Amino acid sequence: MKVLLADDAEVVRLMVGRLVESLGHELILACDGLEAVERFAKTQPDMVLMDVLMPRLDGAEAGRRIKAVAGSRWVPVVLITAVEEVNKLADAMELGADDYLIKPVNFRILEAKIKAIERTLELNRKVHEQASKLAEYFDRAEDEKLVARHLMEQLVSRERLSDPQLHSWIAPAESLSGDLVAAARTPGRVLHLMLADGIGHGLTAALNVLPLTEPFYAMTDRGFDLADILVEMHHKVCQVLPAGRFVAVAFVAVDFTRHRIEIWNAGIPDLHLFGANGELLKRWPSQHLPLGILPAPSLSLKTEHYVYNQRCNLVLCSDGLLEARDQTGAVFGMARLVEACAGHLPADALTRTVKALDDFLAGMRCHDDVSLAMIDLDPAMVPLQPAAAALGALPSLTDAKWRYDLSLGAEQLRHLHTVQYLMDFVAQIPPLRHAHANIFLVVQELFLDALDRGLLGLQPDPADDTDSVVRYLLEREQRLSQLQGGHIDIALSGYDVGDHGMLRICITNSGEGITSSGTEHHSRPNGLAIASVRALCASLQFDDSGRMVEAYYQSGRFDVPH
Structure with missing residues (x-):
């Protein structure tokens, strides 16, 4: 010294x-x-x-x-x-x-x-040395948070949250949120919404929810349904996160064409559906354990279905909102959320909820991440129909530039994701890539029609009754599991017709057939989807037996530059 x-x-x-x-x-x-x-x-x-x-x-x-x-x-x-x-x-x-x-x-x-x-x-x-180390650690942590925030913004695809039917808000307790709100549309225009809540908050919790983003977006883009995506997300969580880490998830799929909601809730507070006059139409409490707790074979994929027939608002939130505490220790609670949302359209309801929370906290910070999402459900809102394609001369079947045939038996129909499998092939054809969503809708609806009505012999798909929809889906699942014989043949082929191309889709089933006229295929209760197919296609024809349907979709030429 x-x-x-x-x-x-x-x-x-x-x-x-x-x-x-x-x-x-x-x-x-x-x-x-x-x-x-x-x-x-x-x-x-x-x-x-x-x-x-x-x-x-x-x-x-x-x-x-x-x-x-x-x-x-x-x-x-x-x-x-x-x-x-x-x-x-x-x-x-x-x-x-x-x-x-x-x-x-x-x-x-x-x-x-x-x-x-x-x-x-x-x-x-x-003390100075420790303070210096802490300052260095803090600077390094801030840099890591910036990188993590940038990574999350890229993986979460926040631009997809601008969906016109969706309104959402996230308020992290720290610089990063352990809550995740993700939304995307399938090629068939079904809206998938996920609200996830990782254990804890801050960077650690944010890293817990990141494994969900890749399967959610990738599989939604390919048209997989809710159950298939859940299986892959659960696998990712179990594979990536350390033991003891889990993620609460609410997953919603909304089919605006059929006015249907499908919900799976694992550890998220009750989802609420409010009518236009503020009445509570439906409540969905958690029915499952969060992802990452159970082994994969024990994961329950049972979902709940609902058909809406009036303008309504579906509300999801994390427990950080309901458990927010003011200076006296009182919690925000469900009653305040209901008061802010009931009787209001989603955009207004979300603004009212955020303001109610701010007034309740009176300048205090939430001790946990807060997330809120609302979906505007309006049966009067008819999905945009594509303009009908001009019908030109149909090509000769012998002039195909290429052909792809697929025949599926009972075992394959039970386990193969047929439409997604076909679309993986379609994505490899350059002129068809830009029309991926339209072609998906055509193939999906015609395949399901062949499977449900042709091979399984189900009655027309109900459109406006929740109980009927549930019974229909259970009957479909049972008949498919018991299917022993029969097959569905799918043929895709491409043609050049003048200065444009044409995709032919032919689907044949070996069922007993539907002994009805072709017009009845478009007047049945689920005809909205078939009407969309007809609007997309240059030609759509069912044969008299009801076992075969042939559709032509107009596209670009199939010549690929060398």
Whole structure:
């Protein structure tokens, strides 16, 4: 330790100096206050021993200047004073001196003070080192958060949250949110909405929900249904996250054409469906354990279905909203959420809920991440129908540029994702890529028609009754599981017709057939989907037996540049 000793009395400098050096410290001497300040600036000692009364500059002012030069570094200043200099000593202590000694100096006391200060300086040094490490860690953590935030924004595809039927809001408890709201449309225009809540909050919780994004978006883009996506998300969570980590998830699929909602809730607060007049139409509590708890074979994929027949608002939120506490410890609760949402359209309901939470908290921060999502469901809103394609001359079947045939038996029909499998092939044909969504809708509806009505012999798909829809889906699942024979043949072929191309889709089933006229295929209750297919296609024809349907979709030419 370097010790600066400033005193105008040579005898004091000699006696005190010898003690300092005998304790193993480096000694720096000054004869007055002004010299003490100059020596301090040059040598940067660790401790200052200084007389109060000195020529040119007294100890009080010298100590103040030394403290100013030291800045944030703590340098203890110990003053040496006579009893009659008490007032000067008080002034010096107010200016920043740390301790004092009364003349004549007691060398035992001085030795003890120097050792005490040495211990304090060592502790102070360690504190500074730790503070420096903490500051470095904080800077590094902030950089990592910036990277993580950028990564989350890229993976979450926030631009998809601009869906006109969706309104959402997230308020993280820290810089990153462990809540995730993700939305995307299938090629068939079904809206998939996921609200996920990772355990904890901040960066750790945010990393917990990230594994869900890739299967959610990738499989939704390919047209997989809710159950298939859940299986893959559960697999990802179990594969990526450490033991003990899990993610609560609410997954909603909305088919705006058929006015149907499908819901799977695992650990998220109750979902609410409010009517236009504020009445509660339906409530969906959690029915499953969060993803990552159960082994994959034990995951329940049972979903709930609902058919809406009026303008309504579907509301989802994380527990961070309901458990937000004000200054008195009261929670925001479900009643306040219902009051803000009931009887209001989603955009207004979301604004009212955010304001209600702000007023409730009165400037306090939420202790957990908050997320809120609402879907505007309006049966009067008819999905946009594509313009009917102009019908030109149909191509000769022998002039196909390419052909792709697929025959599926009972086992394949039970387990193969047929439409997605076909669309993977279609995506490899350059002229068809831009029409992926339209072709998906055509293939999906015609395939389901062949399977349900042709092979399984189901009655027309109900459109406006929840119980009937549930019974229909259960009957479909049962008949498919018991299917022993029969097959569906699918043939895709591409033709060049003039300056455009034509895709032929032919689907044949080996069922008993539907002995009805072709018009009845378009007047049945689920005819909206078939009407969309007809609007998309240049030609759509069912044969008299009801076992075969042939559709032509107009596209670009199939010549691929070399």
